[in-house]
Amino acid sequence: MDLQLGGKRALVTGSSRGIGEAIAKTLAQEGVSVVVHGRNRERTKRVAQEIIANGGKAETAVGELDTDEGAKMVADLALSSLGGVDILINNAGTFSMGAWIDTTAEQWVRLYNANVVSMVRMIRLLMPQMKESGWGRIIQIASTDGTRPYAEQPDYAATKAANINMTVSLAKELAGTGITVNTVSPGSIDTVGFDEILFKLAEAQGGGANLEQMKAQVLKEMLSNPVSRLGNPLDVACLVAFISSPLAGYINAANLLVDGGWTQSVN
Numbered sequence: 001m002d003l004q005l006g007g008k009r010a011l012v013t014g015s016s017r018g019i020g021e022a023i024a025k026t027l028a029q030e031g032v033s034v035v036v037h038g039r040n041r042e043r044t045k046r047v048a049q050e051i052i053a054n055g056g057k058a059e060t061a062v063g064e065l066d067t068d069e070g071a072k073m074v075a076d077l078a079l080s081s082l083g084g085v086d087i088l089i090n091n092a093g094t095f096s097m098g099a100w101i102d103t104t105a106e107q108w109v110r111l112y113n114a115n116v117v118s119m120v121r122m123i124r125l126l127m128p129q130m131k132e133s134g135w136g137r138i139i140q141i142a143s144t145d146g147t148r149p150y151a152e153q154p155d156y157a158a159t160k161a162a163n164i165n166m167t168v169s170l171a172k173e174l175a176g177t178g179i180t181v182n183t184v185s186p187g188s189i190d191t192v193g194f195d196e197i198l199f200k201l202a203e204a205q206g207g208g209a210n211l212e213q214m215k216a217q218v219l220k221e222m223l224s225n226p227v228s229r230l231g232n233p234l235d236v237a238c239l240v241a242f243i244s245s246p247l248a249g250y251i252n253a254a255n256l257l258v259d260g261g262w263t264q265s266v267n
């Protein structure tokens with residue numbers, strides 16, 4: 001299937017590794033010019049270089065999205081290097097690990113800023129030129145935690161619920177503009193970020209377990225799904241590429257799950 005993405009321009013936040021990296025590479029394979037973004041300059045450069053070595057088009061933008069200045073710098077870099085942004089993938093996000101009692105009010109505020117307000121900043125900066133061009137795609141990467149929170153990581157789950165909620169409001173705001181807004185909610189995806197959480201979990205339980213054992217145990221006890229495996233970043237990237245495409249113009253304000261069926265729902 002030709003996704004008709006050739007010539008489009010995308011900014012994928014947090015694409016220096018993990019899910020964002022897979023999204024940036026998948027879009028580039030479909031002919032999209034991408035801006036790879038991260039905080040770590042080396043990792044960000046590596047992803048862009050790999051895209052270019054594979055025949056794709058990539059630029060880089062390095063910066064924090066937690067502040068107005070940082071986000072504006074990233075948006076300006078994307079706009080100047082690509083001449084415009086047609087597709088914004090709001091993927092950058094940070095995990096948390098604590099229980100309710102250990103998670104301070106300040107940590108809630110910090111995570112809300114990192115996982116929600118950072119996305120809002122990018123939307124506010126890039127939406128006007130999408131409106132002018134009469135076409136656009138805005139995709140938030142949330143999480144199944146947003147609708148099915150655990151007792152742990154309450155602050156993280158709440159930020160992901162906010163991502164899902166803001167998508168619907170924004171889709172209504174952008175009615176008739178040619179811009180669609182959707183959420184993709186991954187289940188458990190095997191990334192470095194995910195591994196870091198497992199390590200912390202192992203530490204909290206007294207350490208000792210190796211990573212592969214942890215993954216098998218977590219899959220059996222907490223994340224069991226009918227596909228019987230963790231997800232990989234490409235599982236998410238393929239869906240994101242489709243909903244970024246002109247073919248997906250009737251998919252709007254949706255929260256699409258990529259979780260192997262972990263969320264049992266008959267809608």
Ligand SMILES: NC(=O)c1ccc[n+]([C@@H]2O[C@H](COP(=O)([O-])OP(=O)(O)OC[C@H]3O[C@@H](n4cnc5c(N)ncnc54)[C@H](OP(=O)(O)O)[C@@H]3O)[C@@H](O)[C@H]2O)c1
Nearest residue numbers: 014016017018019038039040065092093143188189191193
């Ligand atoms: N992995 C999962 O199981 C899973 C499940 C559901 C949802 N998600 C969501 O998917 C997204 C990506 O997850 P991942 O597992 O790929 O994470 P990851 O491996 O930790 O990668 C996170 C990426 O986001 C960037 N980033 C994080 N906070 C940032 C900030 N404040 N400003 C700028 N860049 C920032 C990082 O940049 P640097 O590395 O350059 O610092 C990195 O490129 C997140 O929104 C996460 O909540 C993940």
